Amino acid sequence: MRVIIPPIKSQGIKTKLVPWIQALVPDVSGRWIEPFIGTGVVAINSGFRRAILSDTNPHIIRFYQAVQERRITPSIVREYLEREGEILRKAGNKGYDHFTYIKDRFNREHDPLDFLFLSRAGFNGMIRFNRKGEWNIPFCQKPERFRRTYVTKIVNQVRDVSCLIQPEWRFLNKPFEEVIPIATEMDIIYCDPPYMGRYVDYYSGWTEDDEHHLFELLSTTKARFILSTWHHNDYRKNEMVQKYWRHFNIVTRDHFYHSGGKIENRRAIVEALVFNFSANIQKHNYGVEPKPKQLMLLEERVEYITQQLSRADVV
Secondary structure, eight states: OOOOOOOOOOOOOGGGGHHHHHOOOOOOOOOOOOSSSSHHHHTTTSSSEEEEEEEEOOOHHHHHHHTTSSSSSHHHHHHHHHHHHHHHHHOTTTTHHHHHHHHHHHHHHHOOHHHHHHHHBBGOOOOOOOOSSSSSOBBOTTOOOOOOOHHHHHHHHHHHHHHOTTTTTTOOOOOHHGGGOEEEEEEEEEEOOOTSSOOOTTTTOOOOOHHHHHHHHHOOSSEEEEEEEEOOOOBBBBBBHTTTGSSSEEEEEEEEESSSSSSGOOEEEEEEESSOOOOOSOOOOOOOOOHHHHHHHHHHHHHHHHHHHHHHHHH
16 A cells, blocks of 8 residues: 655654554445544545544644645645745754744744744654744754755645545544544544653643543444554553553554654554454454455555546646
């Protein structure tokens, strides 16, 4: 399965886990519902023509709405990044002066293109905001960040995403409490909330009360759901799994996860997928064997993505 990588970057992005997640998705006729869209990598690769995608971070939602409405296009992104990247390269204080200028402008005007710039020029690929809702990540200290090849890479990602975002996808800036109840028995909910007990790089924070409320909502939903979380690492277990999620089916696998700015936080952990439906699971740890029907669906998604990208190349 070819994984389409989104232009928005953040720590904890699920790019390498997308095939694993998609292999577990059951055959449903309804919508893909994602209350924590984050970078959008799982939703973009879902293959669903109807979706409800939400996040409490309004800047992520504004960006993808702009792409969907063609207010942000590959050519617009190229022109913007080439212009701002050249100014950054020549700016004083080794580029930091222009980074600060973009940051201040973004905090005033909330331009989605400035958000894209900051997400790619911020330290260590992090997205974080302070309590006032202002950008709170420093410059990566690379004034030549936006070289031609890097700009082209981002432009191609915008192109890919614009091909896959469907007219029937709804982007919402709402908390998960308002999104999950929308789901019906025909839908699939995918949840990737902040990880309790790990570094929280999230717009509005995350507490155990939030985890408990999420558990209550997913326990009563008529829809099928998949929840991403962490299971354990070399030092400790995720207490929330034992406290809440053990009541559902769980599969796990090793994953090298970048979490936070400190080197000591970048270690392999065991990721977990929690779900409320039956699947052809061979063993608890390290995997799920897709059913033949699921394999067919995955092949159809790959074919659909390839067709969309081919059409974009022609245009």
